Amino acid sequence: MTKEITTKLLVIGGGPGGYVAAIRAGQLGIPTVLVEGERLGGTCLTIGCIPSKALIHAAHEFERAQHQAGDSPLGIRVQLPSLDIAQTVRWKDGIVNRLSGGVGALLRKAGVQVIKGWAHIEDGKTVRIEPADGEAVRMHCEHLLLATGSEPVELPMLPFGGPVVSSTGALSPETLPRRLVVVGAGYIGLELGMAYRKLGAEVAVVEAAERILPGYDEELTQPVLDALEKSGVVLHLGCSVQGFDEKHGVHVRSARADEFALPADRVLVAVGRRPRSTGFGMESLQLDMAGRFVAVDAQCRTSMRGVWAIGDLTGDPMLAHRAMAQGEVVAEVIAGKARRFEPMAIPAVCFTDPEVVVVGRTPGEARAAGFDCIDAAFPFAANGRAMTLEATKGFVRVVARRDNHLIVGWQAVGQGVAELAAAFTLSIEMGARLEDVAGTIHAHPTLGEAVQEAALRALGHAIHI
């Protein structure tokens, strides 16, 4: 006997895209049900953004304490610190629990019914839910929102299991590895690799491309490269992974076809993520695809009427804030409002140390898009606040059209620059010109002054350089 439930909107997936869509739909009075097989919050809250930032913070604090146990120029003297990794993980789990519980509370407040279980699509209006406990439910809905997210890509010669872990496993270590090999020098691999290095592991990174963070330009990644080298992370660029055995470690082949083994007692595979588009009956809907992603229009409609898709399932950039914005759009469109997902820019942050922020177009991308652009950078070495933070590495760079000085991109690298993403993105969405930013008073002493100075420099009259 299957329970039958009818609702207007059914959301599959309780990650940042799905829960935001459900909350907004609830606020707008749409009867909404959300299905989640694991914990509310999805990858982002439970095994992604939030726990990784917690681990990175803990690692950073541990490193600082160690740094001060040496001959700190600040005059602070501490005993050599030690690390209780189990407590670190408990602390991180506490944050995750609080946030996941918070999402549940917000959904309840918005009047959304949450069903815990795995969904299986029968057709575009019918979904069968198999709860972990209790009886199966058949849902009938007018609108079906697919927000199933993505999962780590597994390498065939390096299957997950045992010492070979994905980012999920790396975020909940029971013990600290002595030697960690990270496969993939993208932002996930480097964020976690750097954190493990700070926690005390010996870290080697294997990357198939010739450079780290292949998505960013080299000027931007140079301070990260310097930091990696300084911290003792060993890079093997232009190398491919052949396999792993516990005796020798990770087998690596270099670009010149030399083969060698990197000893490792843990291997983190971070070679990218793929949309979760199979295993729950989505194939039966025969949706139009855009490569491995579900194709959607500016309102996140799929090729089937009444079926919507958002988040990592719908394409790059696979970022939580993109999914959240799409979720809001879908809820409002279903509520009858005219909405479109057409941002001018989606910020991307890489939480390495130093952090990297990219919003809008880089100088190279602007050129490739046919814009005649000027760009200018302001180094943190000339910023007073950066000096007081011992964070003088890095810079802020602005890209603007030469003809009307419209800002088309911002990039920054340095400690704490992630918070500058707000200013960057707002300026682009508002259609700011260089003169607008240059004419705005930026508080002194803050890292944000570098934002204003970059704009001034692009205009040819920076003050502090």
Add this chain to the structure above:
Amino acid sequence: MGIYAIRVPDIGEGIAEVELVTWHVQPGDMVAEDQSIADVMTDKATVEIPSPVAGKVLALGSAVGDTIAVGSELVRLEVEGAGNLKENSAPAPVQQAQAAPVSIAKNSPPAAAPTQPVALAERAVAPAPLRPSATPRSAPAVARTAGERPLASPAVRQRALDMGVELRFVHGSGPAGRILHGDLDAHVASGGQAPAQGPAGYAERHGEEAIPVIGLRRKIAQKMQESKRRIPHFSYVEEIDVTELEALRAKLNQLHGATRGKLTVLPFLARAMVLALREFPQINARYDDEAGVVTRYAGVHLGVATQTEGGLMVPVLRHAESLDLWACAAGIASVAEGARSGKAARDALSGSTITLTSLGALGGIASTPVINHPEVAIVGVNRMVERPMLRGGQVVGRLLMNLSSSFDHRVVDGMHAAQFIQAMRALLETPALLFVE
């Protein structure tokens, strides 16, 4: 190896400063002895500066457009043997004759920034005229190109969606063409019509180009300004019946055109001027207003206003009073060609005592010619047209042409000016008189 500095030579005629017009060499170039390194322009002419030695160019002392004093360093060469400079001596700064020779509009885009003189890395002491390296840039508004996303804040975009307005069709009045809430209101209020000041079917064109006024153009500008600033112009326009003159010209061209060359109307006008000036010596003169002296000339050195590629030039036909029609025609052609080709000798461009200007078929009805200071008069020729005239009660077709003239009213009275033009008219209307001494 020594260092040899080439300085701006004394060109004579009391010239104290020259304007750099063209560089023929760049740092790193090898130059041979006597090879031309630069063109400079004086009040009178463009002069090539040759290199007295062979060597390698190390640094240029000035940028094109700079006015530089005679004796300043123009170029540094590395030469065999000892040069004329000590190895490490800093070059004397170029004496800027004017503080800012090229004035660029403040808002000019950077592309129009003046050419920077090339700094000398080796010695790091290139004599560089001081210029702000970073001109403040400001941005003109630019129209959206086809397919470009309209620029609007998220709130405006959302409101447009709510109102069902496609922002592509809304005129943006904000910076960089940003669509503001007010633009949206105006768009809706006008029923979706383009605002009155906006594009009505035709694209707006934006952009501006700053052209530095240098070289001949600056010379012309200075001369014109000088003339209009100093001289109270008195202008006088008279109509001349040139039917007889044109008949004579046609006859002469028919008889002698093949052998002596075709005549234009200019030699006849020159001849009439020469004859009329005998009675009005105060008009064939140059007025040195600083010294307070008018110099009258027995000979007529006729300035011939000539359009060249670079702009207006006034080459001089010497002793026009001594030339017959064909010699005069050949002379005018020769000096005009000299000016156009840039091969005019220096004295072919100065010393005129009165100027004749003609735009030929473009002459118009009347013009207000600008006197070629320090001369005191200029005669302009307007278009020749056939018109019905009353003669003895009959309407007849006659060829008519206006002369538009300007005089320096400080030294030429209006009455004398009018009498002079009337004398020319009498000669031109009865052309036989042109040949009676």
